[in-house]
Amino acid sequence: MLTVAGVNEDREISEDASAQGIAVDIAAPSEPLVGAVPDGLNTQWMGTSGAAPIVAGAAALVWSAHPDLSAEEVKHRLLSTADGVGDGNGVDPEFGQGILNVAQAVAGDDVPEFDPSAYETLEEWIRVHRRGESDNTEHADIPSDAGVSPGPEGDPRDRPQASDARGTQDWAGPVVVGVAALLVISVVSVAAVHLTSRRRRS
Numbered sequence: 001m002l003t004v005a006g007v008n009e010d011r012e013i014s015e016d017a018s019a020q021g022i023a024v025d026i027a028a029p030s031e032p033l034v035g036a037v038p039d040g041l042n043t044q045w046m047g048t049s050g051a052a053p054i055v056a057g058a059a060a061l062v063w064s065a066h067p068d069l070s071a072e073e074v075k076h077r078l079l080s081t082a083d084g085v086g087d088g089n090g091v092d093p094e095f096g097q098g099i100l101n102v103a104q105a106v107a108g109d110d111v112p113e114f115d116p117s118a119y120e121t122l123e124e125w126i127r128v129h130r131r132g133e134s135d136n137t138e139h140a141d142i143p144s145d146a147g148v149s150p151g152p153e154g155d156p157r158d159r160p161q162a163s164d165a166r167g168t169q170d171w172a173g174p175v176v177v178g179v180a181a182l183l184v185i186s187v188v189s190v191a192a193v194h195l196t197s198r199r200r201r202s
Contacts (some may be wrong), residue, residue, distance in 0.1 A: 002059075002075060005095060006051040008029020013094045018048055026082050028054045031078040058102045065106050076114045080107045 005027040006018035013020070014030050031046030056076065062074050069077070082098030082105075091097060101108075 002026060002052075002078070003054060003057050003096070004028055004048055004052045006046070006048045007095075007099060008032075011099055014046065016046065017053075018094070020094040024093065026079055026097050027051070027085075027095045028058075028099055037141075055100055058105055059065060059102055061102065061106050069113040072116065072119060073114050076119070077105050077111055080112050081108050094186075 003023045003025045005020070005024045006014040007027045007029060008014050008031050009029075013027070016028060016031070018027075028051040030048050030051040032044045033046055033050040034042050035045045035050070037043050059074050059078060062077050063069060066074075066077070078100065079097040081101050082096075083101050084098045085092055085095040
């Protein structure tokens with residue numbers, strides 16, 4: 001997993017197309033970008049929705065040049081070769097490890113050795129950064145004055161089954177088909193009358 005921030009042409013964090021936080025890994029261009037639109041045209045646009053695929057493309061180039069690398073090692077190359085920003089002490093909340101440097105990621109010779117312990121797993125990241133307000137997972141008994149009656153011990157409460165419930169979907173389909181058929185018949189009938197009338201006149 002790689003979280004991408006966006007920078008502008010001056011290599012500054014985009015004010016309109018980026019966000020900062022502890023989750024940012026790397027930054028890449030997010031404005032101005034060129035995007036394809038219908039009819040073979042293109043337009044300028046901006047957003048990290050463009051910066052992220054740029055990083056994905058860089059990862060593909062790294063993997064193509066170094067097919068023996070694992071996904072984590074590809075990530076390591078991208079992050080460790082990024083152009084550093086700020087004071088260089090730790091991960092920057094806006095730029096992460098720095099700004100993407102595709103050339104160094106693909107062909108750089110001085111990439112630090114990969115250390116798996118330096119990267120959190122997704123499970124560990126969630127545990128550290130997305131934990132709830134309480135780590136207590138024990139269930140408390142329902143208070144006697146709560147007015148709630150639990151179901152029989154060990155038995156799930158009865159719930160309506162999908163086959164027993166009738167709703168809009170049971171009749172909407174046939175109604176739509178019927179209305180469409182009537183419209184088709186009406187159009188054909190009007191066309192036939194009109195054609196017959198023209199032939200009589202001629």
